[in-house]
Amino acid sequence: MSEPAATDDAASTASSPPPPPPPAQHKSWADEADDDAAATDESTTATKEPSTSSPSLNVDELTIDENKTPLKLLDDPEDSNIQAVTSGDTPYTSAATFEDLNLSAELLKGLYVEMKFQKPSKIQAISLPMILNPPHRDLIAQAHNGSGKTTCFVLGMLSRVDPSMQAPQALCICPTRELAIQNTEVLRKMGKYTGISSECAVPTDSRDSLPIQKRAPIMAQVVIGTPGTIKKWISYKKLAVTRLKILVFDEADQMLAEDGFKDDSLRIMKEIEKFNSSCQVLLFSATFNETVKNFVERTVKRDHNKLFVKKEELSLDAVKQYKVRCPDELSKIEVIKDYIFELGENVGQTIIFVRTRQSAKMLHKSLVDMGYEVTSIQGALDHEARDKIVKEFRDGLTQVLISTDVLARGFDQQQVNLVINYDLPIKHTAEYTREFEPDYEVYLHRVGRAGRFGRKGAVFNLICDERDERLMSKIENHFGTRVSEVREKSVEDYKAALKEAGLLQ
DNA sequence: AAAAAAC
Structure with missing residues (x-):
């Protein structure tokens, strides 16, 4: 069953001569930037250049x-x-x-x-x-x-x-x-x-580290x-x-x-x-x-x-997806605090994803002003602050973290059971088209912050206009899933949703 | 019209 493993590595450590010293590098790597960039472009068009x-x-x-x-x-x-x-x-x-x-x-x-x-x-x-x-x-x-x-x-x-x-x-x-x-x-x-x-x-912080040359x-x-x-x-x-x-x-x-x-x-x-x-x-x-x-x-x-x-098989069944139709931007905040926080208090940690750094700051301030203990993270913060906020969240000192897509991928915190898409992720590519395209990959990665390693989880997508409706249905079609609606002001709906997701008794 | 990442 495991025969092939022994040969290569073992042989190279046991019997081969020590590896040659690294060859001298005459040119600084940075000097080559321009050549390399040019060659790179060629290889992507797959025409020439061996x-x-x-x-x-x-x-x-x-x-x-x-x-x-x-x-x-x-x-x-x-x-x-x-x-x-x-x-x-x-x-x-x-x-x-x-x-x-x-x-x-x-x-x-x-x-x-x-x-x-x-x-x-x-x-x-x-x-x-x-x-x-x-x-x-x-x-x-x-x-x-x-x-x-x-x-x-x-x-x-x-x-x-x-x-x-x-x-x-x-x-x-x-x-x-x-x-x-x-x-x-x-x-x-x-x-x-x-x-x-x-x-x-x-x-690293430049104050407590040597300059790279030294x-x-x-x-x-x-x-x-x-x-x-x-x-x-x-x-x-x-x-x-x-x-x-x-x-x-x-x-x-x-x-x-x-x-x-x-x-x-x-x-x-x-x-x-x-x-x-x-x-x-x-x-x-x-x-x-x-x-x-x-x-x-x-x-x-x-x-x-x-x-x-297959992309249809990527959306984890373990994480239930919902949409909440909100009449306007402001009501999104009401939904979060009056319903999701209210009911989701004991279901584990929550990440709220937003599209821009600005909305991360704005939402953070609104919720804090209303007396909620939330933190937020985005790429414009300094390194120390980012590390501190993540550490507090990992240590369970904070229950709710607002984030841009900086944490959309890979962030592994098993206590996260709830993801809120305050904004749906949008592709920025189609610059001159009027139609917005959802960023399916980012959506999938955001959803994946909940339900780590087969755990239970739920996602609430807050949608508030025609554009959001179209984005949402495109996402449903793309993954071949149905995202059921939770009515904005129905406590029963939220309860049922969390129960269905396995987060509530 | 975005976010991420090096000065």
């Missing part, structure tokens, strides 16, 4: 592969809603237990004692053999919110690191500060007994951070990429989206590839829309593996 391995060809081959190869679905018929396409003839066996994965005793202890895990979740059972076993192919993996994606790549990073080599061997890039910190904490917890060192690459090079074996800081560390040669074995993009669809972090991500990837073409790349997210899916498949190596879920 800087990576001819992208246009890859697409064709992948398409053929997908159609011809019967899905090598693993041994569990229940997994049929996850579509797995594996590359080549490598057989993978789904891991029924963590023991099946040939993990070190220290890592197993971390999983059982620190994380209190018993056995791999579905996505873990399928993806971990692909991540851990040679030939360590790249992987694009989609899985439901709260299904344990983080464990997949954190375990991947921890088990691929050679504990005896003090150099960065695993790098994980995340879209927000909060997610980078959270992932670092998970890694430290899971890896507690392994002795593997880690560093969180996010901006800092020592990073020796940590795993680095997790946000694009800007990682780019900076690489360009100042504080983060060496030559020993990296594994590169992870969390929320990969956002990290590679045109209006996301695509340029940064591609630049980092190219820099790593330049010194180190064998580095394994993992792309994880709950969402990959067709556009970005198409693009990311050209971003990774040709012989990658992939796991996808």
Whole structure:
């Protein structure tokens, strides 16, 4: 069951000569920015430039592969809603237990004692053999919110690191500060007994940290951070990429989206590839829309593996979705305080999502003025304030957190049972069209803040005009779900909703 | 007409 795991890593630590010293980097990385940006554009149009391995060809081959190869679905018929396409003839066996994965005793202890895990979740059972076993192919993996994606790549990073080599061997890039910190904490917890060192690459307060030029090079074996800081560390040669074995993009669809972090991500990837073409790349997210899916498949190596879920099956049944029709903006606040807060007091923590920083501030002030204890977070706050607000929420000192989409993705707080969409998420792309498009991916991610790991949860969408109605029904159609209405002033409706969601007796 | 992220 677990034969293949021993060869590659073990051999390289035991018998191969020590790795060569990092080659001298003559040019500052920042100097190349312009060339790189130009090359990047070309590769996206898939016309020329063999800087990576001819992208246009890859697409064709992948398409053929997908159609011809019967899905090598693993041994569990229940997994049929996850579509797995594996590359080549490598057989993978789904891991029924963590023991099946040939993990070190220290890592197993971390999983059982620190994380209190018993056995791999579905996505873990399928993806971990692909991540851990040679030939360590790249992987694009989609899985439901709260299904344990983080464990997949954190375990991947921890088990691929050679504990005896003090150099960065695993790098994980995340879209927000909060997610980078959270992932670092998970890694430290899971890896507690392994002795593997880690560093969180996010901006620090300039007052209590050395300027980058004076800092020592990073020796940590795993680095997790946000694009800007990682780019900076690489360009100042504080983060060496030559020993990296594994590169992870969390929320990969956002990290590679045109209006996301695509340029940064591609630049980092190219820099790593330049010194180190064998580095394994993992792309994880709950969402990959067709556009970005198409693009990311050209971003990774040709012989990658992939796991996808149908969009209809992404909306968790565990989280019940409702809509409340409010006559105007002001009545949204009434609905929140007079009904949702009133009834939702003992159902756990709540996140209220808003579209803009301004409305986060406004709503925060309104609710505080009315005597409610709420906090709010958005990207314009300084780092200290952001960290403090998240910590208070995690410690349970605050029950209600107002947030922009800074926390829409990945934020894992198991006590969150209620999500309120004060505004529905909108795509900003169609600049000159009059019709608004919902941001389906952000909607799904927001909903996913409740019902972590199969827990109960409810979402209330506050809608107040024709535009909202259309957005809401588009969302329903897209995911093939029905969002039932809770009448604005009906206590009974709210009660029934919370009962149906399993949050109220 | 947005949010995120480096100075």
